[in-house]
Amino acid sequence: MKNTKSLIFILALLILINSCGERKGKKNPSVGTEVTSERIFIPDFNADSAWLFVDKQVAFGPRVPNTEAHRKCADWLTATLERFDAEVIVQQVKLRASNGTMLDVRNIIASYNPENKSRILLCAHWDSRPWADYDPDPANRRKPLPGANDGASGVGVLLEIARQFSSHNPGHGVDIILFDAEDYGDHKDDQGNNDHSWALGSQHWARNPHVPGYSARFGILLDMVGAENASFTMEGTSMYYAPGIMRKVWDVAHNLGYQNFFLNRKTGPITDDHLYINEIIRIPTIDIIDYDPDREKGFFDQWHTVNDDMQNISKETLKAVGQTVLAVVYTTK
Numbered sequence: 001m002k003n004t005k006s007l008i009f010i011l012a013l014l015i016l017i018n019s020c021g022e023r024k025g026k027k028n029p030s031v032g033t034e035v036t037s038e039r040i041f042i043p044d045f046n047a048d049s050a051w052l053f054v055d056k057q058v059a060f061g062p063r064v065p066n067t068e069a070h071r072k073c074a075d076w077l078t079a080t081l082e083r084f085d086a087e088v089i090v091q092q093v094k095l096r097a098s099n100g101t102m103l104d105v106r107n108i109i110a111s112y113n114p115e116n117k118s119r120i121l122l123c124a125h126w127d128s129r130p131w132a133d134y135d136p137d138p139a140n141r142r143k144p145l146p147g148a149n150d151g152a153s154g155v156g157v158l159l160e161i162a163r164q165f166s167s168h169n170p171g172h173g174v175d176i177i178l179f180d181a182e183d184y185g186d187h188k189d190d191q192g193n194n195d196h197s198w199a200l201g202s203q204h205w206a207r208n209p210h211v212p213g214y215s216a217r218f219g220i221l222l223d224m225v226g227a228e229n230a231s232f233t234m235e236g237t238s239m240y241y242a243p244g245i246m247r248k249v250w251d252v253a254h255n256l257g258y259q260n261f262f263l264n265r266k267t268g269p270i271t272d273d274h275l276y277i278n279e280i281i282r283i284p285t286i287d288i289i290d291y292d293p294d295r296e297k298g299f300f301d302q303w304h305t306v307n308d309d310m311q312n313i314s315k316e317t318l319k320a321v322g323q324t325v326l327a328v329v330y331t332t333k
Contacts (some may be wrong), residue, residue, distance in 0.1 A: 002193035028126035042330045043164035047315035050236060053245035054148060054156035054226060054313055057126070062144035063151065064130045065103040065181055067152045074106045077126060077178060080159060083168030084166040086110035086176070089210045107201050109180040115221030116173035120329060121219035122161065125182030125201065125273060133188045134297060134304035141189070146309045148289075151183060153226030153313060157322045160193050161329075167202050170329050175216065178274050179183040179205065187243060195271040202273035206280035220328070227300040228314035229314045230290040232262045232321075236269030250288060252327045257322040267293055288321060304309075325331040 056076070061069035073091075081088050082306045091107040108126070130145025158176050165174065184197035196203070219242075224230075232253075238246045253262035274285040290300055302308045 003167075011042055017292075020077055024038065028289075029252070031221050031270050036071065037049075038299055041168070042125070042323075042327050043168045044231055045164070046160055046185075047319035047322065047325050049163065050156045050160040050318045050322055051313060053159040055153045055310055057152040057155060058146050058148050058310055062130070063126060063128045064144050065105060065127060065184065066101075067120065068211075070104075070127065073126070074180075077108050077155070077159075079103075080178070081110040081162055083309065084110075084162040086112060086165070087114050088164060091205060091208075091210055095181060095200045095202055095204060096187055097200065099190070100170065101179055103200070104222075105180040105201050105204070106204055107180055107205050109307055110162060110176040110178075112162075112170060112174045113172060117163045119147070119173035119214075119216040120170075120332065121175050121177065121216040121223075121285065122158055122325065122329075123177040123179060123219060123277075123285075124158055124222045125151055125199075126155045126178040126182070127151060127183055127201075129183040129304060131147050131187045132304055132308075133307045137306075140306045142187075143306055145304065145306050148309050148313050149224050149226045150303060150308055153224060153318065154222030156327070157225055157318055160318075160322055161326060164326060166213075168330075172332070173216075174329060177205065182273055198271055199273045199276055202279070203276045204274045209281060210232050214281070217284045217332075218242065219274065220245075220275055220285045220325060221272060221282050221285055222321060222325070223287060224290040224299060224303070225288060226250075226313040226317055227302075228285060228312065228317060230261055230300070230314075233265045233267040233291055233293045234263075235267055235289055235291055236288035237272070237275050237278070239240055239266060239276040240269065241274075242286050245284055246286045249324065249328055250289070252331070253274060253320070253324040256320075256323060256327060258324060261317065261320045262324070267291055288325075 052199040058075040089109045134143045179201040181200035
């Protein structure tokens with residue numbers, strides 16, 4: 001359903017986020033009860049637009065560092081964010097993967113209201129995995145994968161959010177960072193597997209931010225946010241470093257009616273870009289990620305297979321995530 005004014009009127013049900021810190025004076029912080037009578041205008045997240053942004057990335061082919069598809073997609077992402085009135089910085093660097101390969105890496109940073117010292121960080125990874133190492137067919141396990149959900153979905157949501165920012169100023173500083181080389185972690189069959197072979201782009205940025213002394217009030221990472229019937233659980237790394245942020249975001253999602261996606265269920269920690277943002281640059285950051293340890297692989301069925309393609313992307317899931325993140329940004333004071 002289209003909203004011709006592209007606005008949702010949030011009257012009394014949304015939580016007014018004051019500090020995105022721990023809630024005080026509550027024994028049970030799982031579901032929000034704080035409300036506001038203030039009239040808050042929140043752009044209507046367009047899931048059709050986000051889906052097209054995901055599809056465009058996948059059409060380039062696997063976005064594996066050092067490939068032509070990777071270079072072309074990076075140029076398109078940069079141009080698209082500039083078209084959406086962001087101040088864009090491309091952090092280009094060569095990083096060594098754990099297998100010794102030197103990777104041409106681009107972290108793409110889009111800033112809104114860059115003069116504002118109070119900032120919110122939104123991020124996702126835009127590269128795709130070079131190896132479909134969990135594919136059921138052994139012949140595919142050294143092939144790159146399309147990365148529709150694992151990578152492109154989070155970026156698609158953030159591009160649609162950027163498009164909304166270009167029409168409706170969020171009113172405070174927001175940085176959208178598209179991290180590179182997140183998915184170049186060791187192949188599961190190779191010896192020497194280690195967690196720190198993942199998230200190379202965010203590790204570099206956390207040690208070398210685009211602005212010296214950069215800080216943000218909080219961060220939200222999006223990873224695998226496009227599959228049908230996704231389960232976003234309260235992942236352990238997020239709950240360790242930023243439990244207040246996670247509860248605030250989940251409260252907003254529930255007040256918007258997305259409780260079937262955002263589950264009040266605590267799960268184990270995951271190594272993802274947010275780990276290094278929390279540990280190195282110390283910005284409290286959560287991961288909205290489709291993760292259920294009761295599944296065979298923990299993630300969606302097509303995870304790290306050649307079937308991670310557009311057939312698995314749900315506009316309903318994109319909408320739930322995108323509208324929630326927009327609501328968090330526009331209700332933050």
